[in-house]
Amino acid sequence: MHSDLPWEIWSRERQRRIEEVLARALTLPDVPLRLADAMRYAVLGGGKRVRPLLAYAAGEATGADPAVVDDCAAAVELVHAYSLVHDDLPCMDDDTLRRGKPTVHVAFDYATALLAGDALQARAFELLGASAHDGAGTRCALLARAAGAFGMAGGQAIDLASTGTTLARDALDDMHRMKTGALIHAAIRLGAQCGRTLAADEVAAFDAYAASAGLAFQIVDDLLDAEGSVASIGKTAGKDAANGKPTYVTMLGADSARTRLESLRAEAQAALARFGGAGRRLNELADWIVLRRH
C-alpha cells in the first residue's frame, strides 16, 4: 500500500487516482451536453481533493485496497462539489470565482448550475449504491445523513441565518461540525469501513480524529480567507468578513485561531495512536491540512 513512500508522492498518486475515478464517473453518455459539461466543469481539474485523500488514508489504516475505496472517495467529492456549486449561486454566497475559474453559474447559467448541482448529488448516490459492497445501502445512508439537513445542508442553513450576527464559540463549532465536519467525517468513516471489521474503540478513534481534523480544516479556511489573496486561494478573499459572516478569525483573532489550530492538530494525531504505523497517512494529512497555503 505504498506505506514506504514519502507523503508528497503518496498524496500525488492518490490525487491522480481520484481524478481518473471522477472523470469516469462523469462520462455521461446521452446526458444533455450542457448539463454534462457543467457537471464536469464543477468537479474536474481542480480542488485539493481533501475528502478523497481522507477516505484513502482511513482505508490505509484498516488495510483496505484503494480500489475498494474509489467509489466512496468519489461519492464524497461529488457531494462536496455539488455543495460548492449551490453555495456559489447568487441566492447564496453569490461568488464568481472558485478554484481560480469562474463559478459554474457564471461559466454556464443559473439554471444549469442549479441542475448540475442536483445531478451531482444524485450521481454520488448512484455510484455508492451500485458498488458491489455488501453494505452499499448503509453507505448511502451514512453519506446522505452527512450531506442533508442533519449535516451539510443544515450547517449551511445556520450559516445563512448567522450572517450579520455574532456567534458564541460553541455555536460556531456546531455550525462547522455540520457544514464541513459532517462530510469530512463521512469520508473517513466510509474509507475506514472499506478495510477489516472495526472494533468499537477504533470507530471512536476515527471519530475523534475526524472531529478535530474537520474543525482544523475550517479554521485554516478562515485564516486563508482573512489573509490570503485570490491568486493563492483561487476564490474571492476577504469575502466572509465583507459578508458579515462570523469566522474563527473574527471571533478569536488570528493568533488565538492559530493556537487553537495547533491544539486540534495535536488532538487529531493523538487519536491515531490506536493504529500505530497504519495511521501514518492520516497523521500526515493532519499536517497537510494545517500547513496548507491554499
Place this chain on the structure above:
Amino acid sequence: MHSDLPWEIWSRERQRRIEEVLARALTLPDVPLRLADAMRYAVLGGGKRVRPLLAYAAGEATGADPAVVDDCAAAVELVHAYSLVHDDLPCMDDDTLRRGKPTVHVAFDYATALLAGDALQARAFELLGASAHDGAGTRCALLARAAGAFGMAGGQAIDLASTGTTLARDALDDMHRMKTGALIHAAIRLGAQCGRTLAADEVAAFDAYAASAGLAFQIVDDLLDAEGSVASIGKTAGKDAANGKPTYVTMLGADSARTRLESLRAEAQAALARFGGAGRRLNELADWIVLRRH
C-alpha cells in the same frame, strides 16, 4: 391486501398512509427550524401522491406488504417534492403557486428553498439506504439514476433548452421520458421489487406499463395546463404556453392529444394482463391518471 376494496377507499387509505410515513420522515430533531419547516411545507399536506400510489399498486401486484413498500414510496415522493421546489425557483420556471399555496421560495426565501430541495434529495437516499432491505444499495442506485442526469435532472435540462423552440414528437417523448417518466418508472420498479422475485417477462411488463402510464400522465398535465384553472390545478394555469414551452397540446392539438392519451391508457392496461387480478390497482391507477381533473 384490501384487494376487495373499491378504488376510492383503497387509494384514500394509501394516501393517508404515505402522509404518515412522510410526516415521520420529516420529523427532524436538531435541524435548523427554518430549514425543517421549509422541507415539511414542500412535502406535507398536498399533492396527489401519484408516485407513492404507483409504488404501493406495483407492490400489490407482487404480493408485497405495504409496510415494506413505505420507504420506497416515501423516497420517491421526497425526490419528486424536491424537484418541484427547485423547478419553481426564479432561475427555473419562476412560479409562485403550487398545490394552491405560495411556492417554497415565496413562503420562505430563495436560499432556504434551494437548501430545502437539496436536503429533501439527501433525505430520500438516507431513508432508502437505511431500510433493512437486502438490496438497499441497489434501490438507492435505481432511484439516483432516475433522479439525476440520466433521468429527471437531464429531462429538465432538455426542457430548459427547448423553451421557445418546437420539438419533434419523438424529442418531446424523450424529454418527458426523462423528466417525469424516469421517476414514475422508479416508483413502479421499487414497489414491485418489494414483493416476490420477478421473472424477466414480469419486469418487462412493469416497464411497459410504466412507459405508457408515464407519458399519459404528462399529456394529462399538458391538457390541464392548457384548459384548467388555478382553482382546479392549484398552480398557475396556461404557464407552459406563455413560456413558449413545447407541450403535447401545442404540438398535437387537444383532440389528438386526447386520442393519444386513450391509446397509452390501453397500452398500459394491456401490459398488466400478465398479473391477472393482482394487477388491479395498477389498472385502476391508469384510469385515475387519465381521468383526473387536477
